[in-house]
Amino acid sequence: MPATIIAAPPAPQTTDVASLRREFPGARGYLAACTAGLPPLATRAAVRADLDARPDPARYSLAVESSRASAARLLGTEPGRVAIASQTSVTVGMIAASLPIGAEVLCAEGDFSSLVLPFVHSGRDLRVRFAPLAELADAVRPGTALVAFSLVQSACGEVADTVAIAAAARAVGARTLCDATQAAGWMPVDGSLFDAVVCHAYKWLCAPRGVAFLAVSAEFGETLRPIHAGWYAGDDPWASCYGGDAVLASDARRFDVSPxxxxxxxxxxxxxxxxxxxxxxxxxxxxRLADRFRTARGLRGTGAIVSWPDPDGDDLARLSHAGIVASGRRGRTRVAFHVFNDDHDVDDAVRALTV
Incomplete structure (x- = not known):
């Protein structure tokens, strides 16, 4: 059965925050969307129904292609420009393997390792440089082949100046790779600014782990090598199950991994x-929720992730003792505010940290 691309339909009546929140009952005290999202009611129902049914590859393919269409809408592109993956590091590794030997890659200091290690260990002698996220645009120079960064930093929640970074890269002919994993789901993502966007869906998009996407421009896609090509990368996957003479898809589906x-x-x-x-x-x-928490704690910053120094983990322990799920990264405590949180969560967290 061919994997039919489902065109992104016209945007329906948008779902408001209150309606979204109703999909996540029992979420109070969970401030860890930056670690893993909570499954909405619809996801729970779909998984249960699948467990009660016999395996059906045709049904699974429809789920994959509908997911691809939704990812295209979330990342500001079209389904034919989106490849499916299992992890972001898989797609980043493919991009690293496609760069010229010795090419220069500029990364943000302290960025998530899945976005950095594929370049460091590519085996192609790539020259990997680092700069603070706030200075990344200024660090782009002639000879830079690729700028790779997370739209929102995992450890601290810092939000990148995407317009400045994209403009600086264009000025020297560098490509851009943006990781939207910590952004998609709580803020709009304009994937048209970049040559490629990667995103894992298990955090702010509240999907099961093992579903990721690569959105790539047609021009940049022509430079990439489909080193992970398998049966699902075929133009007709169900005719690409055996042998080496399969015709790969002409669009981004040629970068698909088996779903x-x-x-x-x-x-x-x-x-x-x-x-x-x-x-x-x-x-x-x-x-708004994150800013209210920052104000109460005397913290500065922007975005839905709030973090602060907590080298001994004392604050994280206080939150945990109060029944609040938070996380600690690089000597800092993080809390994240998503659609399933409300002002009660802010009040509970502030109370737990007030000694």
Missing amino acids: AWQAFVGAEPALRLFADADMPAVERETT
Whole structure:
């Protein structure tokens, strides 16, 4: 059965924050969307229904292609420009393997290792440089082949100046690779600014782990080598199951990995939920909650992730003792505010940290 690309339909009536919140009952005290999202009711129902049914590859393929269409809407592109993956490091590794030997790659200091290690260990003698995220645009120079960075930093929640970085890269002919894993789901993502966007869906998009995407421009896609090509990368996957003479898809599907079927069953309704959402309203609400927490704690910053120095983990322990799920990274404690959180979560967290 061919994997039919499902064109992204016209945007429906956007789902408001209150309606989204109703998909996540029992979420109070969970401030860890930056670690892993909570499954919405629709995802729970889809997974249960699949467990009660016999395996059906045709049904699974529909879930994959519907997920691809939703990812395209979330990343600001079209389905034919989106490849499916299992992890972001897989697609980053393919990009690293496609760069010229000795090419220069500029990364943000302290960025998530899945975005950095594929370049460091590519085996292609890439020259990997680092600069603070706030100075990344200024660090782009003639000879830079690729600028790779996360739109929102995992450890601290810092938000990149995407316009400045994209402009600086264009000025010297460098490509751009943006990781939207910590952004997609709570803020709009304009993938048209970049040559490639990678995104794992198990955090803010509240999908099961094992569903990731690569959105790539047609021009940049022509430079990439489909080193992970398998049966699902074929123009007709069900005719590409054997031998080496399969014709790969002419669009971004040639970079597909074989889909984790059950993961996509759960991901499809979650991705559709957020693709239908009023994302500017989601961003306003999540950042409102985060800003209210920052004000109460005397912290500075922007975005839906709040972090602060906590080298001994004392604050993280206080939150945990109060029944609040947070996380610690690089000597800092993180809390994240998503659509399933509200002002009660802010109050509970502030109270737990007030000694």
